[in-house]
Amino acid sequence: xxxxxxxxxxxxxxxxxxxxxxxxxxxxxxxxxxxxxxxxxxxxxxxxxxxxxxxxxxxxxxxxxxxxxxxxxxxxxxxxxxxxxxxxxxxxxxxxxxxxxxxxxxxxxxxxxxxxxxxxxxxxxxxxxxxxxxxxxxxxxxxxxxxxxxxxxxxxxxxxxxxxxxxxxxxxxxxxxxxxxxxxxxxxxxxxxxxxxxxxxxxxxxxxxxxxxxxxxxxxxxxxxxxxxxxxxxxxxxxxxxxxxxxxxxxxxxxxxxxxxxxxxxxxxxxxxxxxxxxxxxxxxxxxxxxxxxxxxxxxxxxxxxxxxxxxxxxxxxxxxxxxxxxxxxxxxxx
Amino acid sequence: xxxxxxxxxxxxxxxxxxxxxxxxxxxxxxxxxxxxxxxxxxxxxxxxxxxxxxxxxxxxxxxxxxxxxxxxxxxxxxxxxxxxxxxxxxxxxxxxxxxxxxxxxxxxxxxxxxxxxxxxxxxxxxxxxxxxxxxxxxxxxxxxxxxxxxxxxxxxxxxxxxxxxxxxxxxxxxxxxxxxxxxxxxxxxxxxxxxxxxxxxxxxxxxxxxxxxxxxxxxxxxxxxxxxxxxxxxxxxxxxxxxxxxxxxxxxxxxxxxxxxxxxxxxxxxxxxxxxxxxxxxxxxxxxxxxxxxxxxxxxxxxxxxxxxxxxxxxxxxxxxxxxxxxxxxxxxxxxxxxxxxxxxxxxxxxxxxxxxxxxxxxxxxxxxxxxxxxxxxxxxxxxxxxxxxxxxxxx
Amino acid sequence: xxxxxxxxxxxxxxxxxxxxxxxxxxxxxxxxxxxxxxxxxxxxxxxxxxxxxxxxxxxxxxxxxxxxxxxxxxxxxxxxxxxxxxxxxxxxxxxxxxxxxxxxxxxxxxxxxxxxxxxxxxxxxxxxxxxxxxxxxxxxxxxxxxxxxxxx
Numbered sequence: 001x002x003x004x005x006x007x008x009x010x011x012x013x014x015x016x017x018x019x020x021x022x023x024x025x026x027x028x029x030x031x032x033x034x035x036x037x038x039x040x041x042x043x044x045x046x047x048x049x050x051x052x053x054x055x056x057x058x059x060x061x062x063x064x065x066x067x068x069x070x071x072x073x074x075x076x077x078x079x080x081x082x083x084x085x086x087x088x089x090x091x092x093x094x095x096x097x098x099x100x101x102x103x104x105x106x107x108x109x110x111x112x113x114x115x116x117x118x119x120x121x122x123x124x125x126x127x128x129x130x131x132x133x134x135x136x137x138x139x140x141x142x143x144x145x146x147x148x149x150x151x152x153x154x155x156x157x158x159x160x161x162x163x164x165x166x167x168x169x170x171x172x173x174x175x176x177x178x179x180x181x182x183x184x185x186x187x188x189x190x191x192x193x194x195x196x197x198x199x200x201x202x203x204x205x206x207x208x209x210x211x212x213x214x215x216x217x218x219x220x221x222x223x224x225x226x227x228x229x230x231x232x233x234x235x236x237x238x239x240x241x242x243x244x245x246x247x248x249x250x251x252x253x254x255x256x257x258x259x260x261x262x263x264x265x266x267x268x269x270x271x272x273x274x275x276x277x278x279x280x281x282x283x284x285x286x287x288x289x290x291x292x293x294x295x296x297x298x299x300x301x302x303x304x305x306x307x308x309x310x311x312x313x314x315x316x317x318x319x320x321x322x323x324x325x326x327x328x329x330x331x332x333x334x335x
Numbered sequence: 336x337x338x339x340x341x342x343x344x345x346x347x348x349x350x351x352x353x354x355x356x357x358x359x360x361x362x363x364x365x366x367x368x369x370x371x372x373x374x375x376x377x378x379x380x381x382x383x384x385x386x387x388x389x390x391x392x393x394x395x396x397x398x399x400x401x402x403x404x405x406x407x408x409x410x411x412x413x414x415x416x417x418x419x420x421x422x423x424x425x426x427x428x429x430x431x432x433x434x435x436x437x438x439x440x441x442x443x444x445x446x447x448x449x450x451x452x453x454x455x456x457x458x459x460x461x462x463x464x465x466x467x468x469x470x471x472x473x474x475x476x477x478x479x480x481x482x483x484x485x486x487x488x489x490x491x492x493x494x495x496x497x498x499x500x501x502x503x504x505x506x507x508x509x510x511x512x513x514x515x516x517x518x519x520x521x522x523x524x525x526x527x528x529x530x531x532x533x534x535x536x537x538x539x540x541x542x543x544x545x546x547x548x549x550x551x552x553x554x555x556x557x558x559x560x561x562x563x564x565x566x567x568x569x570x571x572x573x574x575x576x577x578x579x580x581x582x583x584x585x586x587x588x589x590x591x592x593x594x595x596x597x598x599x600x601x602x603x604x605x606x607x608x609x610x611x612x613x614x615x616x617x618x619x620x621x622x623x624x625x626x627x628x629x630x631x632x633x634x635x636x637x638x639x640x641x642x643x644x645x646x647x648x649x650x651x652x653x654x655x656x657x658x659x660x661x662x663x664x665x666x667x668x669x670x671x672x673x674x675x676x677x678x679x680x681x682x683x684x685x686x687x688x689x690x691x692x693x694x695x696x697x698x699x700x701x702x703x704x705x706x707x708x709x710x711x712x713x714x715x716x717x718x719x720x721x722x723x724x725x726x727x728x729x730x731x
Numbered sequence: 732x733x734x735x736x737x738x739x740x741x742x743x744x745x746x747x748x749x750x751x752x753x754x755x756x757x758x759x760x761x762x763x764x765x766x767x768x769x770x771x772x773x774x775x776x777x778x779x780x781x782x783x784x785x786x787x788x789x790x791x792x793x794x795x796x797x798x799x800x801x802x803x804x805x806x807x808x809x810x811x812x813x814x815x816x817x818x819x820x821x822x823x824x825x826x827x828x829x830x831x832x833x834x835x836x837x838x839x840x841x842x843x844x845x846x847x848x849x850x851x852x853x854x855x856x857x858x859x860x861x862x863x864x865x866x867x868x869x870x871x872x873x874x875x876x877x878x879x880x881x882x883x
Contacts, residue, residue, distance in 0.1 A: 042465040138346045142368075142680065216459050217531060225457045225684050228352055305531035306459025308681040309368060378860040385846075386870055421758045548808070550835040551787050562808060564786075569811040632759040633804060633815070635788070646791045646802065657871075661789035661839075669835045 018102045018283070020093065026101075026287070027248040028058035030255065034294050041302035058248065062241055070237030075136030084134065085239035088127050088246035092253050095120040098174060099256040100265050101286050102279045104182065105175040113174040114162060117257065121158075121212060124250060125151040128221070131243070132231025143230020146309055147221040150211050153316040154218075158208040160324035164201035165192045165261040167331055178265035193262040197331045202262040204324050209254040210297060211312075213247075217304040218312060252290065255297070259289040343371065348683055350379050361672075361687065365680055373675040373683075375668060388658040393419055393628065394493060396655060400645075401487050403660060406449060408487045409442045410638035411645075411660070416491040417572060418634030418647040423493070423624045431495035432574045433615040438482065438490050439573070439636075440604040440611070444515070445474040446639035447597045447604075450688075451522065454594065457684040458535040463525055470518040477511065480504055495621020509612050515605055523598045536591035540674050540686035543588055550670040553663050554641020556689075559596045560588035566637040578610040590689040627651055638663055664692045738762055741812035744783070744805065746774060763802075763815040771803055771816050772828045779833060784808035787834040792843040794873045799825050799847055820849060829853040846871035 013019055032047060032055055039046025047054030072081060095117050097108040106113065125147060132144025169177035183190045192198035211218035222230040235243055259265060266282035266289075273281055307315070344365050350358040360376035384403060388396045400415040401408045413435050420427060427435070448471040455464035475485050482488035482498050490496050500508075526532060542552065547560035557564055565582040567575040583599035585592040628649035636643050641663030648657040675686055738754045740746050740762050750773075753765040766774065778785055788804040798819040806813045820827060829851040831837040840851040841859035848869040868875050 042462045043469050044465060138344055141344075142346075216461070219459065220681070223459070223681070225459065226681050302462045304460065305455070305463075305529070305535050306681075307531065307534060308679055310679065311534055376858075378858075378862070381860055383870075418759070424758070548784060548786075564808055564811070570813075630758040632757050633761055633813075634759060642788065644788050644804070646789075646804075648793065657791070657793045659789070659791040665838060666788075669838060 013107070018107055019097075022101075023093065023096050023249065023252065024245070025059075026290075027245070027252045028062070029055070029287070030252050030290060030294055031058040031248045032056075033291055034251070034298055037295060037298040038302055041298060062245060065241035065244060066238055068237045068240075070239060071234075073136055073234050076234065077134040077136065080130060080134035081136075081234075081239075084127065084131055085235060085242045088124075088131070088243055089249055091120045091123050091127070092246055092249040095253050096249060096256065099253065099260055100175060100178055101256070102266065102283050104178050104265065104267065109173065109175050111171070111173050114166060114172045117253075118159060118162065120253075122151065122155070124246070128231055131235070132221075135231070135234035137234050139227040139229070140231050140233045142227050143221045143223070143233070146223075147214075147231055149309060149313065150214075150218065150221065153313050154208045154211040154320075157204050157316065157320040157324040158212070160321075160328055161201040161204040161208065162257075162261060164198060164327055164331060167328075168192050168195070168198065174260055174265075178260060178267060181264040182267040189264050189267070191262065191264040197327050197334065198262060200323070200327050200330075202258070204320060204327070205258055205262065206293070206296060206300065207320065209258060210300060212254055213251055213297070215297065215301045217301070217307045219306055220309050220312065223306060255290045255293045256286070258293045259286060263289045263293070346680075348687070350376075357692075359692070361675075361683065363675070363680070363683060368679045368681070370675050370678050370680065370683060373672050375672055385658055385660065388655055390654060392653050393649070393655060396658065397491060397493065398489070400660070401489065401491075404662065405486050406446050407442065407638045407640060407643070407662075409438050409490060410636060410643050411662075412488075412491045413439060413573075414634050414636045414638075414643050414645050415647070415658075416493050417636065418632045418645050419493045419628065419649075420624070421632040421634065422628050422630040422647060422649055425494055425622050425624050427495045428619045428622055429574065429616045430499075430618045431620045433611050434496045434498075434500060434620065435491070436573045436575065436578070437500070437608060437611045437615075438478070438488060440607045441474055441478050441481075443604045443639045444601055444608075445471055445478065447601050448474065448522075450597060450639075451526070451594065454536075454590070454685065454688050455532075457688045458532065460529075460532065463529070463532075466525070467522055470515075470522065473511065473515060473518065477508060480507070492621060494624040495619070497621075499620050500615065505612055505615075508608070512605060512609055512612075516602070519598065519601055519605065522601075523595075526594050526598060532594070533591060535685060536594060537589060539590045539682050540671070540678065540689055541587065541589045542670050542674055544586070546670060546673065547588065550673065551666055552641070552670045553666045554637065554639070555593060555597055555600065556641065556667045556670065558583065559585045559593045561586040566635055566642060570635065572636055577614065578607050580607050590685055593689050626653060628653075640664060641666065668692070740764060741807075741810070741814060743807045743810040743812045744778065744814040745781070746814070747777075750774060757815065761804075761813045761815050763817055765817045765819070768818050768820055768827055771801075771818055772830050772833070774816065775805075775830055775833050785834055787830075787836055787839070788813075790836060790839040790843055792847040792849060792871065794847060794871065795819070796822075796873060798822055799849060799872075801827065801843065801849065803830075825849040827851060831855065845869070848872070 015021060035057065036046040036054065047057030050056040050060040072078065098106040098113050098117060100106045110116070128147045129144045132140040132147065165177050166172055169180040171177060181189060181191050188194055193202045214222050222232065232240065232243055266286035268281070268285040270278050270281055346363055346365060348361040348363055350360045358379035360379070362374045362376060363370055364372035384399055388399055391399065397412060397415060401412040403411045448467050452464040452467040452471070455461070455467065478488065479485050481500060481504065482490045490498060542556065542560045544561040547557055547562055552560065561584060563582065563584050566572070568582055580603045583596050583603065585596050629651045631648045634645045634647065643663055644661035646657070646659040647655055650656045671686055671689070675683060678686060738756055746764060750766050750770050751764055752767060755763045757763060775785065784807060786806040786808050788806060791802040791804070793800045793802065799822055801818050801820060803816040804813065805816065818827070825848065827849065829836070829840055831840065831854055837854055837856045838859060840854045841856040843849050844851060844854070845859055845861045846869055
């Protein structure tokens, strides 16, 4: 009997909290926040119809896209085109299970979290490239090629900027890194971002995160005004909805990773609360920190024009990659 | 099964493409990310205006001319009205000339602002684009207050204008001028100081002076390449010889110099508007014109995009015998196509947009689709069945 | 047309007296000089050799019933003087030389070809405005009518 109850609790954890449903809702919430913020930066109003302040906009978009007609182009690779989009959110979802949201520990956690997360990010890029190639459109192909170029050029700075918190936490385990940051250090908590090298690594991580999320100025794989949407161009209906979902989940994965690695994860003052109350408090802290990172991303994104692929390559290899190596060297010297 | 791209890939930018606001095709052959060939395919928005004009009363052609283009509608209409007045040997009264100048300069302002916004959008800088377009609303409101419309103002008639500027409105306009200047300063500061705009536009799409002369470009495109030519100054019309203004020139010919040049031109337009509001004489706003006309005239004015050319030919008739319209974009097209070669794909929309292309202006003559005529009409039921069939085949 | 004696071409745009067939003036003031078919190219070559900065505004084709007139609107960018050259072409077989290699005129010539059926020898452009399989004649000729099919 006990095993059955445990099983039910585990299942509800996976599906409801802090599992799939929560993550999807969080992703929609974050997407709405990003869009609303960007709109305000651009003197627009932004989403306002679905729900109060348009808070349900991303959900409404998802549902509407699900109901749209689907078109499969003649030139597409049929099998990949038909089935791969539905698997696109999967790796990101697995990655999200490792991010600590409701407690210091992630829902799934292992000593090698970060290896797996970096692998998942690369895997998702591979999926993007395959999706773009399989749709058989030239625009999509160019977008896929650009996606690959960005993966190659932002991979190294991303990994190095992740190494910095790893060195602070002396572990590849996300929960360990969070624990180290939860300790008070004078008035401030011991967050990685409050160290000079950590701040540098945080900035590099944000830049790479923007590239991973394909937002301006690194949105060349989608570049609406150049290649009309890039690798997502040919997808419609349910398939596009799932691609959209995977992108929104990826948004929360990147932002969540930034929060976990640099901003102390979901930790914060608990006021002696325990149990469910603590879980809720932690979730709220996590969401607030996510909003803050999203705000930085939106600010960065709104104040720039899209760069050319050649300019991005030049910038990453001649500035970002050396600086990211330098952070590691600096950290070793300072200790 | 899709093929991997061979070394050369042909992509069509258009007829429907997010970078182009109007239907037009640029067939671009690329190698990797570099453009090696480019060819424009025109004719998607032919409306047969030149042929249509031959069968209409000259007063009605006025509204036809206005609908050649949505952005420089006043330029086309005023140009046509000016041409017909020359044929009729009737001059519009001074107050009408000043009012035309006022609307023309307001139109130049809003057109240039639109262009800056569109260019910002092409390079992915949506914040700048929306900021500029928000400021553009001031101008649009002024145009609406004066003429009653935001686009297609219906301001001209042959022999004068239709709407007068009331003293209250004049006062309101004068009060708005410092605000416009302030907003323009803002626009200019962002354009000059933002590093990403420079990264995307500096040294991109350079039209050398020689190429500009050979391809006979007009307007800001020509002035950005060092051709010192502005019809307002060099062959004055309306009352442009009575107001003082500078003609900004740049030698470089790249996209960035075009941004700066157009912003400078906007400041000059504000100067002209200020002088017009100061100097506008009182009096009638239109003169009567005989109903039958005889003679030929070429009427040219400096539209926001460049030299706007109308050839009008009347032979003792109410309808023009021949009307020929050459919009500035058509003159600038050859240069932008030549410049595309050797650039990245990312530069294609920027270079195409840099000339402020207006394809409705460019395509205006005549199209009757013969193939469409042959197609049999489908009944509603047939259409429904066809839809179901396509749907089944497409999904499963 | 009767005031021929008083009209002179602008000094900045010289033209040989032998080339002039007829001088008239537009109501907008520009001098119009009628030259023989094929002369436009030669005159333009002379101007460019003399170092003039020539701008071609456009080429206008007008169906004059017995012939088709081509109106070239030139301007000297140095003095802003305009000069209009007119040349009459045979209606049955209108052919003339392109001037695209001297000043860019390919699109203008292509348009006149489609609308009035004038052949320009050496023009590189195949199609400008009309659909690819257009075979319903030249729309801007005065005797052009919509085909019976279209009327339905």
